[in-house]
Amino acid sequence: MPLIDTHCHLDDPAFDGDREEVLARARMASVEALVIPSVTLERIPVALALAERHPGIYVAAGIHPHAASTFSSAALAQLREWARHPRVVAIGEIGLDFYRDLSPREAQREAFRAQLELAGELGLPVIIHQREARDAVMEELERWVASGSGARGILHAFSGDTAMARTAVAWGFVLGIGGPITYPRAEALREAVQAVGASALVLETDAPYLPPQPYRGRRNEPAYLRLIAEALARVLGLSLEHIAEQTSRNAQRIFRFKGFEG
Numbered sequence: 533m534p535l536i537d538t539h540c541h542l543d544d545p546a547f548d549g550d551r552e553e554v555l556a557r558a559r560m561a562s563v564e565a566l567v568i569p570s571v572t573l574e575r576i577p578v579a580l581a582l583a584e585r586h587p588g589i590y591v592a593a594g595i596h597p598h599a600a601s602t603f604s605s606a607a608l609a610q611l612r613e614w615a616r617h618p619r620v621v622a623i624g625e626i627g628l629d630f631y632r633d634l635s636p637r638e639a640q641r642e643a644f645r646a647q648l649e650l651a652g653e654l655g656l657p658v659i660i661h662q663r664e665a666r667d668a669v670m671e672e673l674e675r676w677v678a679s680g681s682g683a684r685g686i687l688h689a690f691s692g693d694t695a696m697a698r699t700a701v702a703w704g705f706v707l708g709i710g711g712p713i714t715y716p717r718a719e720a721l722r723e724a725v726q727a728v729g730a731s732a733l734v735l736e737t738d739a740p741y742l743p744p745q746p747y748r749g750r751r752n753e754p755a756y757l758r759l760i761a762e763a764l765a766r767v768l769g770l771s772l773e774h775i776a777e778q779t780s781r782n783a784q785r786i787f788r789f790k791g792f793e794g
């Protein structure tokens with residue numbers, strides 16, 4: 533019953549002390565593949581080095597909206613280079629974050645748009661980060677989807693409502709479901725998830741962030757993906773096996789992993 537963690541910052545310094553043990557626990561918990569989304573250009577080779585050492589590890593190459601002020605045409609050229617690596621399966625994580633506003637909003641928009649175009653050019657899916665920027669992100673995605681064919685991707689840590697979920701799914705996106713599905717107050721999220729159903733969902737931990745309920749306030753890790761899968765099974769009234777199989781198939785449809793049989 534393989535599970536796929538579609539969003540795990542395994543390259544994060546939070547794992548420097550025990551990364552091999554974390555990976556061993558993930559494997560024990562049936563996590564057979566995971567995708568490391570990058571946040572800065574500098575972290576991409578670190579993630580790729582991990583992917584080269586371990587089967588089942590894949591990388592998304594991109595510049596996070598927090599780091600959008602580091603985006604430039606040289607950065608874009610470098611991204612295009614990394615994106616040709618056989619273990620790179622997506623452009624991400626990219627998007628807009630108007631909550632923390634760590635880069636100017638105009639710079640965020642520009643970096644987001646250029647990276648969407650790069651994904652289109654390379655035929656890769658995107659991993660989208662969005663916080664307090666729903667309308668702006670949907671505007672950019674709508675334009676991207678209209679501009680070509682084959683647009684696909686993940687709305688990571690989905691936090692929108694049912695209407696947004698339905699629109700994104702109609703555009704070829706799936707929703708990334710993580711720790712928040714286990715939180716007592718996540719009623720709107722559970723409703724959105726029920727509205728779109730299992731065929732539109734993938735699992736993610738976002739480790740070391742966003743741990744599921746029993747581990748809140750502590751470091752998250754990919755082994756906890758199983759708790760997220762169990763919570764999702766309860767929300768949808770389906771078996772854990774069904775959730776595992778369906779979400780793995782969805783992840784495979786988005787990322788088209790080579791050499792993974794899950």
Ligand SMILES: [Zn+2]
Nearest residue numbers: 539569625738
């Ligand atoms: Zn992330």
